[in-house]
Each structure stands twice: as structure tokens, then as C-alpha cells.
Amino acid sequence: MNNERIQLGHGSGGRMMNELIHDLFRRRFSNPQLNALDDGAILPEPGGRLAFATDSFVVDPLFFPGGNIGDLAVNGTINDLCMCGSRPLWLSAGFIIEEGLACSDLEIIVGAMAAAAAAAQVRIVTGDTKVVERGKADRLFINTSGIGVISHNPAPGSCRIEPGDRLILSGTLGDHGIAVLSQRSHLGFSTPLQSDTAPLHELTARLLEACGGGVHAMRDPTRGGLAALCNEFARSAGVEIRLDETALPVRPEVAAACELLGLDPLYIANEGKLVAAVAADAAERALEALKSHPLGREAAVIGEVRKGEAGLVAMRTILGGWRVVDLPAGELLPRIC
Amino acid sequence: MNNERIQLGHGSGGRMMNELIHDLFRRRFSNPQLNALDDGAILPEPGGRLAFATDSFVVDPLFFPGGNIGDLAVNGTINDLCMCGSRPLWLSAGFIIEEGLACSDLEIIVGAMAAAAAAAQVRIVTGDTKVVERGKADRLFINTSGIGVISHNPAPGSCRIEPGDRLILSGTLGDHGIAVLSQRSHLGFSTPLQSDTAPLHELTARLLEACGGGVHAMRDPTRGGLAALCNEFARSAGVEIRLDETALPVRPEVAAACELLGLDPLYIANEGKLVAAVAADAAERALEALKSHPLGREAAVIGEVRKGEAGLVAMRTILGGWRVVDLPAGELLPRIC
Numbered sequence: 001m002n003n004e005r006i007q008l009g010h011g012s013g014g015r016m017m018n019e020l021i022h023d024l025f026r027r028r029f030s031n032p033q034l035n036a037l038d039d040g041a042i043l044p045e046p047g048g049r050l051a052f053a054t055d056s057f058v059v060d061p062l063f064f065p066g067g068n069i070g071d072l073a074v075n076g077t078i079n080d081l082c083m084c085g086s087r088p089l090w091l092s093a094g095f096i097i098e099e100g101l102a103c104s105d106l107e108i109i110v111g112a113m114a115a116a117a118a119a120a121q122v123r124i125v126t127g128d129t130k131v132v133e134r135g136k137a138d139r140l141f142i143n144t145s146g147i148g149v150i151s152h153n154p155a156p157g158s159c160r161i162e163p164g165d166r167l168i169l170s171g172t173l174g175d176h177g178i179a180v181l182s183q184r185s186h187l188g189f190s191t192p193l194q195s196d197t198a199p200l201h202e203l204t205a206r207l208l209e210a211c212g213g214g215v216h217a218m219r220d221p222t223r224g225g226l227a228a229l230c231n232e233f234a235r236s237a238g239v240e241i242r243l244d245e246t247a248l249p250v251r252p253e254v255a256a257a258c259e260l261l262g263l264d265p266l267y268i269a270n271e272g273k274l275v276a277a278v279a280a281d282a283a284e285r286a287l288e289a290l291k292s293h294p295l296g297r298e299a300a301v302i303g304e305v306r307k308g309e310a311g312l313v314a315m316r317t318i319l320g321g322w323r324v325v326d327l328p329a330g331e332l333l334p335r336i337c
Numbered sequence: 338m339n340n341e342r343i344q345l346g347h348g349s350g351g352r353m354m355n356e357l358i359h360d361l362f363r364r365r366f367s368n369p370q371l372n373a374l375d376d377g378a379i380l381p382e383p384g385g386r387l388a389f390a391t392d393s394f395v396v397d398p399l400f401f402p403g404g405n406i407g408d409l410a411v412n413g414t415i416n417d418l419c420m421c422g423s424r425p426l427w428l429s430a431g432f433i434i435e436e437g438l439a440c441s442d443l444e445i446i447v448g449a450m451a452a453a454a455a456a457a458q459v460r461i462v463t464g465d466t467k468v469v470e471r472g473k474a475d476r477l478f479i480n481t482s483g484i485g486v487i488s489h490n491p492a493p494g495s496c497r498i499e500p501g502d503r504l505i506l507s508g509t510l511g512d513h514g515i516a517v518l519s520q521r522s523h524l525g526f527s528t529p530l531q532s533d534t535a536p537l538h539e540l541t542a543r544l545l546e547a548c549g550g551g552v553h554a555m556r557d558p559t560r561g562g563l564a565a566l567c568n569e570f571a572r573s574a575g576v577e578i579r580l581d582e583t584a585l586p587v588r589p590e591v592a593a594a595c596e597l598l599g600l601d602p603l604y605i606a607n608e609g610k611l612v613a614a615v616a617a618d619a620a621e622r623a624l625e626a627l628k629s630h631p632l633g634r635e636a637a638v639i640g641e642v643r644k645g646e647a648g649l650v651a652m653r654t655i656l657g658g659w660r661v662v663d664l665p666a667g668e669l670l671p672r673i674c
Contacts (some may be wrong), residue, residue, distance in 0.1 A: 007667070008671045009666070009668040011560075011668065011671070012561060012668040012669065012671075013559070013565045013567055013665065014561050014665030014668075015559025015663075015664040015666050016562075016666070016667060018664065019594065036494060036495070037495070037569070037573065038419075038421060038554075039416075039420040039556055039557070040388045040389055040390030040417045040418055040420070040421040040423070040483075042386060042387070042492055042494070043386060043388070044386055044387075045384070045385055045386050046382075046383075046387065047382070048382055049379060049380060051377045051460060052377055052378045052484060053377030053378070053429070054374055054377075054463055054464060054465050054480070055431065055465045056431040056432070056433050056467050056470050056480060057467075058433060058467045058474075060473075065390070076516070079376075080376040081376075081377055083351075083375070083376040083377070084375060084376060086377075089598060090389055092390070092391035092482050093394040094392065094431075094480045095393070096433070096478055103602045126389055126390055126391055127391060128392045128393050128480075130393050130672075132395050132671070132672060133671060133672075135472070135474040136397075137473070137474050137475065139515065141467075141474075143391070143393060143431045143465075143480035143482070145431070145480070145482035146377075147410075147484065148377075150379065151375075155379055157373060157375055158372065158375055159547070189463055208352075215444075217375075219375070219376055220376070223348075223349065224349060224351050225350075228350045228351055232355075236374065267617075269350075282596075326352075327351045327355065328349055328350065328351030329351060329352050329353070330344070330346035330351065330353060331344070331345035331348065331349040331353075334345045334348070334468070334470060335467075335469060335470075
């Protein structure tokens with residue numbers, strides 16, 4: 001790219017957009033489907049039911065300890081596909097760029113997307129680029145959508161959660177949210193903590209291989225954190241969920257930052273963790289399967305599903321009392337993903 | 338929705354976002370896949386090769402004569418899927434909303450999306466909502482991605498264009514671009530003209546039924562208009578394209594607006610038109626098939642493909658001379674789609 005900053009012409013459908021597509025996107029994402037540069041990608045017959053997911057990323061700042069909006073966007077949709085019990089295969093990438101974005105930043109971000117896609121063996125097969133005037137967006141928003149193929153039957157789904165299920169969390173809570181917060185200049189604190197952004201396809205594959213239909217549901221605790229996830233599970237399945245605070249893995253630096261800022265790790269976003277609702281008799285196997293992978297080493301049973309009161313999430317605290325874990329009412333941390 | 342304007346909490350992953358999803362998106366888009374409200378949609382085995390397309394919409398203003406960003410976003414991705422020779426089946430919808438957007442506007446837009454999806458018999462099966470602070474986006478951006486199934490073999494693709502092919506345009510040029518422009522208050526002109534936003538699935542189905550493999554490529558002339566499309570075709574296939582200006586259908590009011598503003602209808606965006614490169618011996622059948630549908634009544638053969646100079650697009654003008662039709666260099670009309 002000859003120009004150092006993105007201009008409106010890069011979204012024109014004309015020469016400048018062609019240069020951007022050829023010099024950056026096609027070079028970094030190169031694969032036969034994308035290279036055809038038609039209006040959409042043509043994909044081989046997948047042979048199975050499909051999972052289809054979409055996610056837009058508006059994280060602020062674009063770069064944070066442990067990642068940037070690019071790998072976050074690729075891993076985020078990969079993980080949504082994994083949570084449906086599918087093997088992610090193909091991604092799309094839609095860029096909304098604010099005029100004036102440094103091309104060097106875009107280059108780094110696109111490079112991170114290519115690396116994240118390669119690491120998870122998915123292909124970015126189609127894309128779109130829009131540029132809006134200065135002041136009409138915040139540097140860069142990325143949408144990724146994706147297609148996966150479902151190998152296990154029945155596929156996990158929150159409606160399959162049953163009383164007696166164990167809830168297993170694959171690792172520590174709150175790393176992504178606190179890492180992004182630490183980067184926001186106006187907060188003026190720093191921590192060695194990194195975002196946990198990571199693709200979870202190997203973790204979900206091991207879990208499904210070990211437990212098959214015993215995995216009733218999987219979801220990643222992103223926006224709204226574990227609290228939102230448990231509330232969604234409890235409502236979807238019409239069950240009560242009981243969490244055990246002593247079992248929740250939280251890094252000391254995350255706990256310290258939360259203490260300082262008056263935040264609760266239960267509500268902080270994660271980008272490389274999953275929660276599985278697993279049949280009681282499969283819980284031990286599930287835990288072993290997760291712990292056998294580097295991304296699941298700190299996996300723990302954190303609660304269980306009861307018939308109880310439909311939609312209620314309660315947590316036994318460290319002090320032995322009970323606390324209701326509600327959905328977050330408003331926005332705690334805008335633009336965390 | 339109790340609140341009259343979108344707040345940051347509507348993107349929180351918490352209670353307010355749940356209300357938005359249940360009270361608006363789920364109500365308007367209701368279908369079994371979406372209603373499961375898992376991280377992605379689970380879709381039946383499609384039985385065939387897939388087409389996969391994505392498009393982000395940043396049109397300004399959100400409402401314009403003949404449509405709004407909602408039906409534009411649904412029809413736009415439907416059309417990208419159609420251009421690959423597929424039957425569109427499933428869409429995703431990703432919303433990036435600026436804090437402060439009137440909920441009533443969002444309601445109208447989402448209603449238009451639901452109506453457009455129903456009209457084309459596609460389902461919006463998964464979605465995502467992000468809200469950014471006031472001043473960090475421009476009211477609303479929508480990404481739609483979609484999956485279609487390819488029924489014809491070989492599928493159309495720009496690499497299949499051959500010397501001798503006829504170029505057929507399905508209708509008048511420039512309606513969408515001029516309709517959006519007319520709505521921008523600072524331009525201070527008005528016209529009865531409406532955007533041509535429409536789903537082209539029936540048109541492409543008739544074309545493929547009539548001509549099968551004789552349809553070498555299809556594309557819709559959106560951003561960059563017919564000029565960008567022809568240049569892309571000429572480059573992809575390594576051929577020369579010759580257009581005939583006298584054959585180009587342009588409404589008098591579009592021609593007048595272009596004259597006034599110093600614009601060229603060749604470069605103006607369309608949202609309900611297609612260009613097909615068709616084998617010479619199939620051109621007559623193709624034209625008949627297009628004209629048999631209301632959206633193709635004004636279809637015309639507008640040019641042909643030559644071996645000539647690879648990548649060149651030339652147009653015989655009304656006065657009988659020749660003019661090179663280049664890619665637009667910069668941005669003529671930002672945020673037209």
C-alpha cells in the first residue's frame with residue numbers, strides 16, 4: 001500500500017480498494033476460494049449439518065496485552081462454532097474502517113487474523129471492506145462469520161441441560177477483560193496479565209471425543225462473563241444453577257484489579273475459556289480431557305444444575321453464605337470485544 | 338423496549354441486551370434455529386456445495402427512497418449468494434449500534450430485514466449486537482453474511498468468462514446511488530426516484546434454468562457501478578470488454594441528476610441489478626428469461642467479450658467514438674451501501 005493511512009477511496013469499489021484487497025487481504029489470507037475474488041466463496045460439500053455463527057468486534061483499544069482485534073475476531077467466531085459442537089472450517093471477514101487508520105496497524109491486524117486462522121486450520125474465504133469518514137467510526141470494526149461442520153449427534157445445545165449436570169469451566173476467569181482494561185490509558189494501571197484469546201477447537205474436540213452425548217451444552221463466557229452465561233443456561237433449560245465460589249479459578253492479579261476497580265470476576269469477559277454442562281457420570285472424563293490440553297490445565301467443576309427454581313443462579317460464597325448471581329443490568333465494561 | 342434510545346447496556350451481554358434480543362430480534366426474525374439462542378445456529382445438511390458471502394452496510398442516511406439499511410443489508414447478501422449461482426438459504430445479522438439510536442428507527446429497520454428475508458424465503462438464523470459510545474459510530478452499521486446451496490454445475494465464476502460472451506444487464510443503471518444521494522440533505526435536490534434494492538434470486542434462478550452452463554459469470558454492479566464490475570471481469574478472465582453506450586438503460590431522472598452533479602451512471606451503485614456474461618449462443622434465451630421477470634423487464638445486451646487486450650474495458654459512445662472505462666480511482670460517493 002502506497003498510502004500510509006486509509007482513505008475513503010479504499011472503500012470505493014475502485015482502484016484503491018482493489019489495491020487494498022490484492023496487496024493486503026489476498027496476500028495475507030491467500031487460498032483458492034478467496035483468490036477467485038467473486039461475490040462469495042464457493043465451498044465443497046461439507047457432508048454434515050452445519051453450524052453458522054457471526055460476531056462483530058469493536059474492542060477498544062485495538063491492541064492489548066496478548067492480542068489485537070484481529071486474532072480476537074478470528075478466535076471469537078471459531079469459538080462460537082466450537083460451542084455448537086462443530087469443527088470450524090470457513091470464515092468471512094468484514095472490515096469497517098475509519099478514514100485515517102494507519103495502514104501499518106491494519107497490516108499487523110490482518111497478519112494476526114491470518115496467523116490465528118492458520119493456527120486453527122480454518123480458511124478466511126470471503127470478505128468485504130467499507131471505509132467511513134473520519135469521526136464516523138472508531139478506527140476499525142471487524143465482523144467475522146463462520147461455518148463449521150457438526151460431527152457429533154446429538155449436538156450440544158443449552159436446551160439439553162438437565163438437573164444433575166455438572167458445570168465445568170476450562171480455566172481462569174477475567175483475564176481478557178482485565179488485560180483490555182489495563183491498556184485503556186485513562187485507567188492508569190498496568191499488569192503483566194495477558195488476554196486469554198485463543199481458539200478452543202482442540203479443547204472442544206477432546207471433550208466431545210471423551211464424553212460424546214454426555215456433553216449437554218458448551219458456551220464461552222465472553223461479554224457478561226460467567227454470570228451472563230449461567231443465567232442464559234438456567235433460562236434456556238428452565239433449571240437452577242448453583243455455583244461454588246471456592247472452586248472458581250481467578251488469577252491473583254485479576255482478583256487484585258477487580259478489588260481495586262470494584263469489579264466482579266464473574267462478570268468479566270473471557271476469550272479463551274469455555275463452560276460445559278456435562279452429565280454427572282461423564283464429569284470426571286470431561287475434566288480429564290480438558291486438563292490434558294494446555295488451554296484446559298486449570299479446568300474445574302464449578303457448579304451443578306438443579307431442578308430448583310427455573311432461571312435462578314445462586315453461588316455459595318467463600319464465607320459459606322448464598323448469593324444470587326443475576327444478569328448484569330447495564331454495561332460494566334463497554335467495548336471489551 | 339422500554340427505553341426510547343439505545344444505550345451502552347444494550348450491548349452488555351446482560352439484562353438489557355437480552356431484552357433487545359427477545360423483544361426485537363427474536364420477535365421479528367423468529368425461526369427454530371434462531372430461537373435456540375445458542376452461540377451459533379445449527380443447520381440441516383444442505384446437500385451440495387455451498388456459497389458463502391459477507392457484506393457490511395454503512396449507508397448514509399439509514400432511510401432513503403425505496404428502502405433502508407435493513408432491507409438493503411438483507412438483499413445485498415442474498416444477491417451476492419445469487420451471483421455465485423446459489424440458492425440463498427440462511428443469513429446472519431451483526432449490528433453495530435451507536436449509543437443514542439432511536440429504538441423506533443431500529444424497530445423499522447429490523448422489520449424491513451424480516452420482510453426482505455421472508456420475501457426471498459431465507460432465514461436469519463444467528464446474530465450479534467454491539468453498542469459503541471456516542472460519536473464512535475454513525476447510528477447503525479449492519480453486517481449480513483449468508484449461506485446458499487449451489488444447484489448448477491459448473492457454477493458461474495468470473496474465471497469462466499470467454500471471448501465471444503455477451504454481457505447482459507438486467508435493468509436501468511444508477512437508481513440506488515441517485516436515490517440515496519437525493520436524500521442527503523446537503524445536496525438539496527429531490528427526485529421521485531427510488532432505490533432499486535431487491536432480491537435477485539428469482540432472476541438468477543430463471544437465468545440458470547434457461548441457460549445452465551451457458552451462464553459463465555454473474556455479478557451485481559454495486560459500489561463502483563458497472564465500470565468497476567466490467568474491469569473486475571476483464572481482469573479476472575484476462576479478456577477485453579466492449580460496451581455499447583447506446584444500449585445502456587438509464588432513467589431520464591438519473592441521467593438528469595448525473596448531468597447536474599457531474600457524475601457518470603457507469604460508476605453509480607445499483608442494488609437490484611445484475612450483469613451476466615453469457616455464451617453467445619445462449620444470449621437470446623438469457624435475455625428472454627430475464628425479461629420474463631418484473632425485475633428484468635428492461636434487460637439488454639450491453640456489450641461483448643473479446644480476446645483483445647486483457648483487462649481493457651472500452652465503450653463505444655453515443656457519438657460513435659471509443660472511450661476507455663477505467664476503474665474509479667478514488668471515492669465518488671462514500672457510504673452508498
